[in-house]
Amino acid sequence: MSRTFTLDDLKRILLEGSGAPDGTGLEGDILDADFADIGYDSLALLETASRVEREYGIELDETVVGEANTPRALLDAISSHLPAQAA
Template identity: 60%
Template structure:
């Protein structure tokens, strides 16, 4: 089974599909280390994003993944850790 990676492009697509984008927020800019709140994504939007990630990638994420990982970079790393753990246990 090939390794599945969650990328910034995946995250941006899921954010746009699930919660849209705030006016004046450029998701195509340098956002890796920008807090989700600064990008216009509150906790409800992140929960929706989490649900979409879980369905698309077949993983289960605890709610604290979103409270502890406040930037795209840290969330991407957390999702990829979950994906790697699944591959290790398959």
């Protein structure tokens, strides 16, 4: 069974990992916003990647996570590691 990973999934995991109140830095059009500009540093992204790996059963290389500076880039990186959906 394959799964998809959406912006809402990413927002949920970012919030769970940061312990921030709902919506902190994640409201509006954030797809191309730099993570630093919306309040998430490299430690928060590593925690996010760890949570994604556990929840979705995938392995993300640290360089992939380190190079993903925006939610769109991280979504693309995560999606590329998910099993392809059957037609």
